[in-house]
Amino acid sequence: MVQSNHLTLLREGILKSIPPEAGVTRIDFEGPEIAVYVKNPAVLLSGGDVVKTVAKALRKRIVLRPDPAVRKDKEEAKKIVYELVPPEAGITNVYFDDVMGEMIIEAKKPGLVIGKNSSLLKQLLAYTFWRPVPVRTPPLKSRFVESVSTLFHKNSNYRLKMLKEAGRRIHRTPLYRIDNVRVTALGGFREVGRSSILVEAGEDKILLDCGAKPGARDYMGEFPAFWLDDFDIDSLSAVVITHAHLDHCGALPLLFKYGYRGPVYCSEPTKMLMALILKDYLDVAEKEGRTPIYGIREVKMALLHTIALNHGEVTDIAPGVKLTLHNAGHILGSSMVHLHIGEGLHNIVYTGDFKYGRTRLLEPATYVFPRLETLIMESTYGGPNDVMPSREETEAKLVEIINRTLSRGGKVLIPVLAVGRAQEIMLVLANAVEKKLIPSVPIYIEGMIQESTAIHTAYPESLAREVRDKILYEDVNPFLAENFVIMTKGRERLDVVEGEPCIIMATSGMLNAGPALEYFKLMAEDERNSLIFVSYQVEGTLGRTVQEGAKEVVVDYVDGKPLAVKVKMEVHTCEGFSGHSDRRQLLRFVERVTPKPHRIILCHGEDEKTASLASNIEKFYKVPVDAPSFLNSVRVR
Ligand SMILES: [Zn+2]
Numbered sequence: 190m191v192q193s194n195h196l197t198l199l200r201e202g203i204l205k206s207i208p209p210e211a212g213v214t215r216i217d218f219e220g221p222e223i224a225v226y227v228k229n230p231a232v233l234l235s236g237g238d239v240v241k242t243v244a245k246a247l248r249k250r251i252v253l254r255p256d257p258a259v260r261k262d263k264e265e266a267k268k269i270v271y272e273l274v275p276p277e278a279g280i281t282n283v284y285f286d287d288v289m290g291e292m293i294i295e296a297k298k299p300g301l302v303i304g305k306n307s308s309l310l311k312q313l314l315a316y317t318f319w320r321p322v323p324v325r326t327p328p329l330k331s332r333f334v335e336s337v338s339t340l341f342h343k344n345s346n347y348r349l350k351m352l353k354e355a356g357r358r359i360h361r362t363p364l365y366r367i368d369n370v371r372v373t374a375l376g377g378f379r380e381v382g383r384s385s386i387l388v389e390a391g392e393d394k395i396l397l398d399c400g401a402k403p404g405a406r407d408y409m410g411e412f413p414a415f416w417l418d419d420f421d422i423d424s425l426s427a428v429v430i431t432h433a434h435l436d437h438c439g440a441l442p443l444l445f446k447y448g449y450r451g452p453v454y455c456s457e458p459t460k461m462l463m464a465l466i467l468k469d470y471l472d473v474a475e476k477e478g479r480t481p482i483y484g485i486r487e488v489k490m491a492l493l494h495t496i497a498l499n500h501g502e503v504t505d506i507a508p509g510v511k512l513t514l515h516n517a518g519h520i521l522g523s524s525m526v527h528l529h530i531g532e533g534l535h536n537i538v539y540t541g542d543f544k545y546g547r548t549r550l551l552e553p554a555t556y557v558f559p560r561l562e563t564l565i566m567e568s569t570y571g572g573p574n575d576v577m578p579s580r581e582e583t584e585a586k587l588v589e590i591i592n593r594t595l596s597r598g599g600k601v602l603i604p605v606l607a608v609g610r611a612q613e614i615m616l617v618l619a620n621a622v623e624k625k626l627i628p629s630v631p632i633y634i635e636g637m638i639q640e641s642t643a644i645h646t647a648y649p650e651s652l653a654r655e656v657r658d659k660i661l662y663e664d665v666n667p668f669l670a671e672n673f674v675i676m677t678k679g680r681e682r683l684d685v686v687e688g689e690p691c692i693i694m695a696t697s698g699m700l701n702a703g704p705a706l707e708y709f710k711l712m713a714e715d716e717r718n719s720l721i722f723v724s725y726q727v728e729g730t731l732g733r734t735v736q737e738g739a740k741e742v743v744v745d746y747v748d749g750k751p752l753a754v755k756v757k758m759e760v761h762t763c764e765g766f767s768g769h770s771d772r773r774q775l776l777r778f779v780e781r782v783t784p785k786p787h788r789i790i791l792c793h794g795e796d797e798k799t800a801s802l803a804s805n806i807e808k809f810y811k812v813p814v815d816a817p818s819f820l821n822s823v824r825v826r
Contacts, residue, residue, distance in 0.1 A: 195362035199223070203251070206243045208232060214256045218356025219349065220452055220496050221504045222250045230255050231315035250504065254290045255318035266292060266317035273312055278302050281326040285319065288345035292319035293338075299323035300661075328666055331643035337464050337492060344493055351494060355452045358426060363508040367391035367531035370826040372565065372790060374817045375420065376400065376413035379796045381569060382436045385413035386539065386792070387420060390530045393507035394421075396428045397526055397539050397565075401439025403470075404727075408482065412440045414820055415447060422449050426507040429514075430455040431541025432523035433462030433608065435470060442467060442487035450494065454506060456514060457497040458522030458648045462608055464492055465644065469607075469637060473702070500524065515555035518544035519768045520609035521645050521652070523551075527558055535826040536560040538786075542567050542793065545770045545778040547580065549616040550609070550645075551653050554770075557783045563825045564786040568775065568794030568816075571802030575772040583765030584617055588626050590719055590761050595628060595690045599717030599758075604705035604732065606698040607637035609768050610724050612645050612668070614694060616656065617766075619667040633685050635676035635704040636696030642668050676704070686711045698724045699732035706731070710744050710754055718758035723766045735760055775802060779810055790823055791816045 200216045203225060207213055212228030225240070230253055233239045244251040261269070267283050270292070274280060279297030286293065292313070296302050302323035303310050313321040327334055341348065370390045377384030382402030388395045405411035414420065422444065430438045430453060441453065441463075455463070467488045474481040498504055498514050506512045509531045514524035519542040526539040538561050543554040570577070577583075594601050605611040615634075621627045634642075645652070646668055649660040659665045676685070685691065686708065695705040709731075712718045726732040734742055735756060745752040770778060779789065789812050791799045803814040815823050 196357070196360055199247070199249070199360060202247060203243060206246070207239060211239075212256070214258075217353060218360050219252075220352040220355045221359055221506060222252050222352075222356075223360075224252050224254050226254050226256045228256050228259050230318065234311045234315055250502075252320070253314070254320050255314065257290060260290065260318045261316075266319050269316050270294060270313060270321075273309060273316070274302050279326070284342075286342060286345050288349050290320055291322050292317060293322045293324060295324050295326045297326050297328075299325045325647055325649075327643050327647035328669065329639070329643035329646050331461075331640060331647060333465050333468075333640055333644060334461055334647055337461060340489060340492060348493055351450070351452070352496075354450075355496075358451070359505050359507060361508055363392065365391050367393070367509045367534055369824065370530055370535045370537070371822055371824050372537075372563070373417075373419065373822040374792070374819055375415070375417065376402075376819065377436070378792045378821070379794070379799050379816065379818050381793060381795060383411065383413050383440065384437050384541075384793055385440065386565065388528065388537065389419075390507075390509055390528075390535070392424075393426050393510050393530075394424055395426055395507065395510060395528065396444075398431055398437045398541065399428055399439075399441045399444055400434075400436040401443075403435055403439065412443060412482075415440075415444070417820065422447055425449060425451055426510070427451060427512075428453045429506075429512060429526050430459060430463065431517065431526060431539070432520055433459045433466050434520065434542070435466060437541065438463050438467070439470060441491045442483040445487045445490040445494070446483045452506070453491060453495045454498055454504070454512060454514075455495060456500065456522040456524050456651070458644065458651050459524070460492065460495050460497050460522075461644045461647070462520070462522060462641070463495075464488070465637070465640060466608060467491070476702075503529075515558070516552055517541050518546075518548070518551045518554040521551070521612070521648065525555060527561075529560065530826075533560075535562050537563045537565065537825070538782075539565040540567055542569070542769055543778075544768050545774040547653075548613055548766075548768070549620070549653060550613045550656065551651075554778070556778060556781050561782070561784050562787045563790065564782065564788070565790045565792060566775070566779070567769070568791045568799045568802045569769045570767070570771045570798070571775055571791070571794050572772065572798040573801055575798065577767060577771040578765045580765060583763050584621075586761075587617065587721065587723075587763050588621055590721055590759075590763075591621075591627050591692065594717070594719040594759070595630060597717050598690065599715065599719060600686065600690060600712065601692045601719050601721060602705070602708050602712055602758075603692065603694045603721045603723060604698050604700050604709075605638065605694050605696060606724055607641045607696045610698065610766060611638040611694060611696070612642055613766055613768075614723055615642065615673065616667055618692065619670040619672070622670065622672050628690070629672060630689070630691050631674045632672045632692045632694065633674050633676055634694050635682075635708075638694065638696060639675050682707055682711060699726055699730040700735065701730045701732065706744065709735075713754045713756050713758050716757040716759075720758050720760045722760075722762045725767070736762060772802070776805065776809070779806055779812070786812060788812065788825060789814045790825075
């Protein structure tokens with residue numbers, strides 16, 4: 190058997206490099222990682238880090254797991270944790286995963302559990318014979334972080350089985366040498382929505398993003414072309430998700446409904462936000478009386494198959510393909526995808542949605558890669574008129590509108606998207622209050638924003654340097670500024686609207702549903718108030734109608750009769766808070782991306798915008814550009 194030979198060779202290679210005193214009992218392939226089970230982990234930790242050296246030599250990810258037979262009693266292990274970890278770490282919980290042999294340590298400062306050069310982690314492993322996994326206790330309680338952890342914990346047997354299955358496929362001997370690479374547009378080309386790209390490299394097939402297009406006329410338009418002959422779910426090696434917006438991950442549960450049982454790769458924050466956004470998708474469907482095409486079972490299945498990766502971590506995902514995720518600067522956890530195919534044969538970067546510019550929330554997207562031949566890039570704001578005002582101008586405008594409104598006794602309503610834009614605006618407002626640019630008034634927050642913000646506070650390492658440093662080193666969390674008031678049960682909207690001067694942030698961002706619509710109904714007829722849009726208003730939404738200057742709009746139906754309100758409040762739009770690159774930033778990215786790609790493929794944009802950007806890139810940068818349509822394939826190698 191050729192296949193088992195390759196795995197056997199790898200096992201032998203590892204075995205040979207590890208001192209016999211370590212007492213290796215088993216070597217397992219668990220997803221992209223190789224788990225080495227030993228009786229005496231301490232042997233490997235004294236002196237140089239043997240495991241690290243072996244991993245480097247074999248270019249594989251190796252984890253050390255103590256053999257189940259030697260693990261310390263749990264109570265005893267816990268005692269050791271509290272003895273060794275300094276109290277400043279603020280441990281809030283220690284629990285165990287018997288299947289994976291892991292000891293999860295939740296702490297307010299997980300860095301203090303890790304120690305310098307992981308020294309404390311190594312000690313904990315050597316004394317408890319459990320593999321310590323430090324995680325951050327979110328400063329805001331997050332129902333989702335908790336329920337996803339519970340889901341993983343309860344199903345660790347299933348997960349281990351899945352990881353072993355994936356591991357066997359990843360490390361098998363390739364049957365053929367890869368000699369061609371093809372990219373197929375399954376969705377999200379010359380359109381915005383249902384992003385999905387099939388990359389075929391010899392026998393390895395990778396799906397990049399798996400998005401939906403909510404509001405499409407039918408299922409054929411709502412989901413990627415999974416029905417295509419060339420798309421065979423059983424031969425798919427991996428799915429990679431760039432970020433947790435529905436148009437990039439909304440069809441993932443559908444793939445599991447159709448029988449996919451392989452791994453899904455994304456960043457850890459993306460995994461958590463995906464749980465939030467997919468659950469919300471089902472809740473909204475239920476509220477609107479629709480039966481969605483998949484249910485909570487498939488959402489959970491998709492999450493259980495997710496393998497979270499850190500940015501910059503090189504990972505084998507198929508015999509001939511290595512994956513590395515890089516920061517995309519679009520929303521929390523958003524990633525650019527780098528695929529290294531066939532031992533240097535070809536390198537692809539897929540940007541996903543990206544922001545090549547500074548925001549308060551995130552660092553700008555990465556633009557330097559080890560190697561690059563084909564760049565697949567979004568073109569949302571690729572049109573000639575898609576030039577946004579600078580951040581400074583945009584923030585100054587927001588501050589000016591707020592001050593003018595508050596000084597005449599009015600209140601400000603800002604409809605926001607729960608993930609990303611809401612947190613960006615929170616940071617802008619917190620800064621404005623701190624710098625006394627606006628008066629210190631209550632900022633009421635309602636909708637899914639709070640849950641999303643809690644997830645943001647759980648991953649400060651993924652945020653912009655300034656916010657991260659504030660949270661990690663100064664112990665100041667701008668998301669917890671005292672002006673923010675969470676609308677919980679018992680707080681009435683009418684009291685807020687009739688109370689003292691204030692700012693209100695609520696979902697949805699386009700006024701089509703949710704608390705934002707309820708506030709609008711209460712506030713629209715008072716000319717002292719202001720409404721500020723901070724994100725794109727899709728055609729056909731109430732937000733768009735109001736933005737375009739309608740003086741009277743229907744906001745509801747009571748007993749089948751339309752209920753209208755007069756729009757007397759001031760209506761403003763602050764462009765420039767976008768998480769996307771504008772046209773200038775897209776072109777600047779093409780100019781600076783290193784190394785220079787041989788070919789650019791454009792996706793994620795309306796027809797004319799993609800076409801306009803394509804011709805400009807060709808003209809100015811002399812790189813061949815493809816702008817494929819739905820179902821087109823491009824042979825890139
Ligand atoms: Zn997006």
